[in-house]
Amino acid sequence: MKANFPGRAPGLLPRDAAGETWLAAVIAVLCFIACLACVGAVAADRAAHGWARQLRAEATVQVRPRVGETGLAAAGRAAETLSSVPGVSEAAVMDRKTAEDLLRPWLGEAVLPDLPLPFLVTVRLDPKAPASTVVLSRALAEAGLDASVDDHALWRGEVERSAGLITALSLAGFLLIACAAAAAIVYATRAGLQAQRGVIETLSLSGATEGYIAGLFQTRFGLLAAGAGASGAVAAALLIAALRALGGPGGLTTALPLAWGDILLLSPCPLLAGTVALVAARIAAQTTLAKGALGGRRSRR
Amino acid sequence: MPAPSRRAAAAESAPETVRLTGVGFGYADSPEVLRDVNLILPRGSFHFLTGPSGAGKSSLLRLLTLAERPTEGRIGLFGRDVTDINRSAAPALRRRMGVVFQDFRLLDHLDLFENAALPLRLAGRKRAEYAPDVEEMLRWVGLGGRMDARPPSLSGGEKQRLAIARAVMTKPELIIADEPTGSVDKAMADKLLNLFQTLNKLGATVLIASHDEALAEQSGARRLRLDRGRLTGGL
Numbered sequence: 001m002k003a004n005f006p007g008r009a010p011g012l013l014p015r016d017a018a019g020e021t022w023l024a025a026v027i028a029v030l031c032f033i034a035c036l037a038c039v040g041a042v043a044a045d046r047a048a049h050g051w052a053r054q055l056r057a058e059a060t061v062q063v064r065p066r067v068g069e070t071g072l073a074a075a076g077r078a079a080e081t082l083s084s085v086p087g088v089s090e091a092a093v094m095d096r097k098t099a100e101d102l103l104r105p106w107l108g109e110a111v112l113p114d115l116p117l118p119f120l121v122t123v124r125l126d127p128k129a130p131a132s133t134v135v136l137s138r139a140l141a142e143a144g145l146d147a148s149v150d151d152h153a154l155w156r157g158e159v160e161r162s163a164g165l166i167t168a169l170s171l172a173g174f175l176l177i178a179c180a181a182a183a184a185i186v187y188a189t190r191a192g193l194q195a196q197r198g199v200i201e202t203l204s205l206s207g208a209t210e211g212y213i214a215g216l217f218q219t220r221f222g223l224l225a226a227g228a229g230a231s232g233a234v235a236a237a238l239l240i241a242a243l244r245a246l247g248g249p250g251g252l253t254t255a256l257p258l259a260w261g262d263i264l265l266l267s268p269c270p271l272l273a274g275t276v277a278l279v280a281a282r283i284a285a286q287t288t289l290a291k292g293a294l295g296g297r298r299s300r301r
Numbered sequence: 302m303p304a305p306s307r308r309a310a311a312a313e314s315a316p317e318t319v320r321l322t323g324v325g326f327g328y329a330d331s332p333e334v335l336r337d338v339n340l341i342l343p344r345g346s347f348h349f350l351t352g353p354s355g356a357g358k359s360s361l362l363r364l365l366t367l368a369e370r371p372t373e374g375r376i377g378l379f380g381r382d383v384t385d386i387n388r389s390a391a392p393a394l395r396r397r398m399g400v401v402f403q404d405f406r407l408l409d410h411l412d413l414f415e416n417a418a419l420p421l422r423l424a425g426r427k428r429a430e431y432a433p434d435v436e437e438m439l440r441w442v443g444l445g446g447r448m449d450a451r452p453p454s455l456s457g458g459e460k461q462r463l464a465i466a467r468a469v470m471t472k473p474e475l476i477i478a479d480e481p482t483g484s485v486d487k488a489m490a491d492k493l494l495n496l497f498q499t500l501n502k503l504g505a506t507v508l509i510a511s512h513d514e515a516l517a518e519q520s521g522a523r524r525l526r527l528d529r530g531r532l533t534g535g536l
Contacts, residue, residue, distance in 0.1 A: 010410075012422075198406065199408055201406070202407075205366055205368060205400055206467075207393075207423045
């Protein structure tokens with residue numbers, strides 16, 4: 001007697017119809033790389049925006065002392081003047097030691113004591129309503145100071161351009177990986193259709209439509225890719241969690257500051273992988289069936 | 302409910318299930334397998350198609366199951382010209398047929414029950430509805446005790462009986478069988494012939510390709526002979 005009646009009918013395609021174990025492994029690895037690319041893009045973007053924000057919140061003023069006035073006195077007067085300008089949180093003279101500390105990595109120790117350094121004032125701007133370069137320059141001129149204001153616009157532009165480029169490259173990498181996964185699925189679907197030619201012909205001659213047969217492959221590969229995508233995402237999540245735990249909020253490197261929330265970005269991976277596989281398998285199956293690989297198309301006319 | 306179209310009504314009342322007119326067929330870059338075949342199978346008729354190996358019997362059956370298309374001539378099924386039929390229309394016509402393949406075409410990964418139930422499942426029938434019919438049919442062909450077995454564990458005769466059970470499960474209008482008794486003993490061959498005759502009496506058109514002249518003789522059915530691609534007795 002039928003043991004499983006009236007249970008669920010088994011699948012009409014044989015298990016592992018097209019080397020699916022290997023395909024699942026390939027998709028899982030691709031998804032793992034795609035997840036890392038995605039989080040990498042987000043982290044790089046976060047780092048670049050952090051740097052740009054920092055640069056936007058500061059300005060540097062170079063003061064040229066007038067005749068009869070020392071550089072430090074002129075810088076002190078400039079700092080005092082700027083402190084009272086609306087939109088400035090703090091203005092302070094950069095002492096020689098701080099300036100030497102900044103230059104030491106570039107010039108080395110030997111030349112620093114004899115090097116004539118500019119007199120600089122570091123200005124921290126109010127992040128809510130920062131004073132503009134024009135306002136700062138006007139205030140300095142009104143105080144009779146010969147000074148030039150650098151709002152780091154040049155650096156900020158470079159950083160923002162670099163961040164945009166890194167994000168675009170990461171996105172392109174992500175899309176390439178998605179295409180690679182789709183190509184692997186198309187190949188596997190075609191291989192499956194060829195390997196299961198006899199089964200498909202039997203189904204076809206028993207009344208199955210091409211859409212129904214394509215649907216069998218679509219479901220098979222969609223579920224397989226969703227599972228493989230979940231595996232890849234979980235592996236990537238574990239790696240990111242480990243890096244976050246080891247590196248703290250700043251990450252292992254300041255160029256890639258990771259956040260716990262980044263792991264949530266990986267949650268759509270199974271759905272995306274499943275959808276890509278679903279579409280790729282459907283198109284591959286319908287194209288193969290339409291080309292008449294299953295007979296019925298041989299005609300000399 | 303809309304009135305049936307004139308074409309549909311004509312197809313419904315067509316006196317013949319199969320009509321082949323001047324049909325020729327050959328596989329690419331090979332000599333013609335069938336030449337100028339003319340054949341009419343009236344609705345409810347019973348025919349045996351005989352002929353030596355390589356005469357083109359299987360090719361003719363493949364044309365009738367729409368697995369191949371003719372290189373010459375026209376094919377009509379159920380009162381409709383299907384020579385240039387759209388691919389999407391073929392499955393509906395195939396569901397009106399039951400086909401027994403010479404090589405059985407069983408699905409080795411499914412058990413006997415699922416193999417026999419395949420056409421019903423593809424027709425969208427519910428498992429709970431068809432399960433008793435499938436079990437009864439499998440019992441009838443002597444496979445009732447092995448419903449959970451898989452085809453590779455069956456003998457040739459058992460596979461043949463399963464293939465026949467699957468072909469007739471939907472009570473098709475046209476039954477096409479390629480050597481359906483080739484692997485069974487005389488007693489089972491008689492029993493299967495009896496099954497085809499019963500289905501024929503119920504209205505099905507039956508075409509059996511066989512090299513078993515004795516069985517054809519015993520059936521009392523009209524005989525068609527195919528020799529080197531040419532058919533005699535078709536009209």
